Amino acid sequence: MIEVQQLRKHFGAVKAVDGVSFKANDGQITGLLGPNGAGKTTTLRMLYTLMKPDSGTVLVDQINAFAESNQARRRLGVLPDARGLYKRLSAAENIEYFGQLHGLEPELIRQRIAQLEQRLDLGEILHRRTEGFSQGQRVKTALARALIHDPPNLLLDEPGNGLDVMSTRALREILRGLRAEGRCVLFSSHMMAEVAAVCDRIVVIAKGKVVADGSADELRELTGTSSLEDAFVKVIGTDEGLAA
Amino acid sequence: MRALSVVWWKEVRENLRDRRTMVSTFVLGPLFGPVLFAVLIGFVAKTELDRAEKALELPVIGAEHAPNLMNWLGAQGVEAVDPPAEPEEAVRTREVELVLRIDDEYGKALGEGRPAPLTLIFDQSQTKARASIERVQALLQGYGELVARQRLLIRGMDPSLVGPIELRRVDLSTPQSRSAMILAMLPYLLILTVFTGGMYLAIDATAGERERQSLEPLLINPVSRAALMGGKFLASAAFGMVSLALGLTAFSLFAQFIPADRIGIQINLGPAECLRLFAVTAPLAVLAAAVQTGVAAFSKSYREAQTYVTLLVFLPAIPSIVLAINPIKAEDWMYGVPLLSQQLLIDHVVRGEAIGVVQPLMSIAATLLAGALAAAWTTRLYHRESLAVSA
Numbered sequence: 001m002i003e004v005q006q007l008r009k010h011f012g013a014v015k016a017v018d019g020v021s022f023k024a025n026d027g028q029i030t031g032l033l034g035p036n037g038a039g040k041t042t043t044l045r046m047l048y049t050l051m052k053p054d055s056g057t058v059l060v061d062q063i064n065a066f067a068e069s070n071q072a073r074r075r076l077g078v079l080p081d082a083r084g085l086y087k088r089l090s091a092a093e094n095i096e097y098f099g100q101l102h103g104l105e106p107e108l109i110r111q112r113i114a115q116l117e118q119r120l121d122l123g124e125i126l127h128r129r130t131e132g133f134s135q136g137q138r139v140k141t142a143l144a145r146a147l148i149h150d151p152p153n154l155l156l157d158e159p160g161n162g163l164d165v166m167s168t169r170a171l172r173e174i175l176r177g178l179r180a181e182g183r184c185v186l187f188s189s190h191m192m193a194e195v196a197a198v199c200d201r202i203v204v205i206a207k208g209k210v211v212a213d214g215s216a217d218e219l220r221e222l223t224g225t226s227s228l229e230d231a232f233v234k235v236i237g238t239d240e241g242l243a244a
Numbered sequence: 245m246r247a248l249s250v251v252w253w254k255e256v257r258e259n260l261r262d263r264r265t266m267v268s269t270f271v272l273g274p275l276f277g278p279v280l281f282a283v284l285i286g287f288v289a290k291t292e293l294d295r296a297e298k299a300l301e302l303p304v305i306g307a308e309h310a311p312n313l314m315n316w317l318g319a320q321g322v323e324a325v326d327p328p329a330e331p332e333e334a335v336r337t338r339e340v341e342l343v344l345r346i347d348d349e350y351g352k353a354l355g356e357g358r359p360a361p362l363t364l365i366f367d368q369s370q371t372k373a374r375a376s377i378e379r380v381q382a383l384l385q386g387y388g389e390l391v392a393r394q395r396l397l398i399r400g401m402d403p404s405l406v407g408p409i410e411l412r413r414v415d416l417s418t419p420q421s422r423s424a425m426i427l428a429m430l431p432y433l434l435i436l437t438v439f440t441g442g443m444y445l446a447i448d449a450t451a452g453e454r455e456r457q458s459l460e461p462l463l464i465n466p467v468s469r470a471a472l473m474g475g476k477f478l479a480s481a482a483f484g485m486v487s488l489a490l491g492l493t494a495f496s497l498f499a500q501f502i503p504a505d506r507i508g509i510q511i512n513l514g515p516a517e518c519l520r521l522f523a524v525t526a527p528l529a530v531l532a533a534a535v536q537t538g539v540a541a542f543s544k545s546y547r548e549a550q551t552y553v554t555l556l557v558f559l560p561a562i563p564s565i566v567l568a569i570n571p572i573k574a575e576d577w578m579y580g581v582p583l584l585s586q587q588l589l590i591d592h593v594v595r596g597e598a599i600g601v602v603q604p605l606m607s608i609a610a611t612l613l614a615g616a617l618a619a620a621w622t623t624r625l626y627h628r629e630s631l632a633v634s635a
Contacts, residue, residue, distance in 0.1 A: 073465065102465060102466060
């Protein structure tokens with residue numbers, strides 16, 4: 001479970017995140033929806049301890065992410081905006097490296113990689129060097145890398161970016177599977193269809209502030225619109241930077 | 245500690261798979277110094293041998309007027325050749341270095357005991373001809389003194405009357421110290437292998453990771469920034485040390501083929517010397533790697549890191565140049581200065597001079613301390629938020 005309270009972060013005069021609060025529950029997929037530049041990536045970066053907020057708190061399973069960042073990191077699996085892999089290492093070696101950094105035993109790493117191979121359908125690419133991987137293969141490998149320590153919470157920054165239809169469908173299945181295991185899944189997106197398709201709960205963010213928070217039905221009800229798309233446009237105030 | 249070794253091994257393994265890094269670290273870097281050194285020494289040896297063996301060719305006008313002088317000059321290694329048609333013009337256009345003119349007046353004056361005129365035509369501004377000019381002048385001077393002594397003897401007088409001073413030359417240079425100019429380069433060339441050896445890895449592991457966007461995921465692991473930085477910079481240091489070991493081996497092999505005794509120099513680069521040189525120079529790999537990693541972390545892009553780190557390679561040249569221009573007597577404090585101390589110690593070892601225990605230990609301790617300070621600075625850079633987030 002992830003709880004965010006009054007998070008603020010500015011770069012120079014720009015208030016990138018301006019008092020964001022929300023909660024992402026276990027066993028649910030929470031979507032952070034907002035147009036480009038709304039502050040989604042900065043918010044996530046603070047959640048996964050890469051950036052320090054100017055003020056506010058982040059609790060990961062009740063652990064303060066800044067006071068005890070290493071504790072929090074063990075409970076977080078992250079697919080950041082930057083999905084860089086080591087191109088001179090194979091997919092398996094990339095995943096193994098992160099397992100070792102989490103202090104896992106070699107035997108456990110081997111078991112987990114075998115499980116992830118099944119779940120993410122890594123088969124043919126597992127022992128290939130990652131140089132020349134397609135965007136979908138890259139995301140799968142990066143996702144496996146984020147799951148190697150079996151984290152109860154998952155943060156994904158625009159996971160659907162650059163994926164083709166097949167990969168997008170596969171990704172949805174993976175996210176649903178993680179939810180079924182009782183994990184807390186939080187992902188950001190600027191694509192309404194993606195969010196609408198899998199999310200139990202939607203946090204709409206614009207100009208660094210949360211402008212709406214609830215299930216798809218609640219959002220429609222709140223805005224008195226029949227389509228989710230109209231609801232988003234209404235709460236954000238513009239359709240600029242959003243994609244259907 | 246465990247995380248540090250995980251990072252260390254990953255960097256080493258990844259870079260061992262990169263052909264460009266491998267070639268520059270393990271082939272070009274270690275060979276550059278020894279090859280340059282061998283070429284320079286070969287060049288010096290050739291000119292030294294040429295100078296010693298080659299007879300000086302001296303165009304002489306009117307050689308028939310002075311047969312005795314010609315015989316004597318011939319015995320001194322001067323070969324008289326036919327003069328050019330226009331002697332002054334030939335010297336001016338550098339066709340010949342100098343011309344000796346003997347007038348028919350010469351023989352007559354010599355016979356009558358008057359100063360006999362000899363004319364030497366040369367151009368003092370010609371640097372290349374200076375050695376020949378000086379040699380001929382000294383020889384003619386010497387011939388004059390010889391004739392003077394003979395005249396005194398004939399008149400029953402002691403020839404030492406005209407030699408009030410007897411200059412005795414005691415040349416203290418040993419074969420080793422005569423090679424000073426060439427050997428002065430060796431420390432720098434050796435230190436260079438340390439700097440080039442870890443360079444690519446240092447850039448790749450920090451600026452390269454950021455450029456390829458793998459630094460952000462890496463930093464999210466539950467590992468301290470100090471451990472990440474430590475693993476990376478020690479991997480770079482290890483590459484520097486391997487490069488140094490290979491460079492030393494190459495130097496040692498090349499040294500066997502240098503005609504050292506023929507040009508009167510001696511280079512001590514046997515296995516024992518190599519071990520000593522490695523012990524003294526290897527700590528520099530730690531300092532170089534920490535500074536290079538710090539500079540790579542400080543730079544905003546891969547390109548920028550490459551530029552700065554390449555410029556750093558010239559840093560160890562500074563003490564070399566200073567010592568070459570202004571040779572100073574080594575004082576104790578100098579062994580506590582990184583780069584300068586290695587410069588001096590390498591110099592001592594190669595020249596076959598004894599080095600104690602205190603001075604190498606001082607050098608090693610000071611260099612490792614500087615390396616630790618640089619590593620601390622780099623760790624601080626690793627804590628900056630802007631490290632991973634370049635966009």
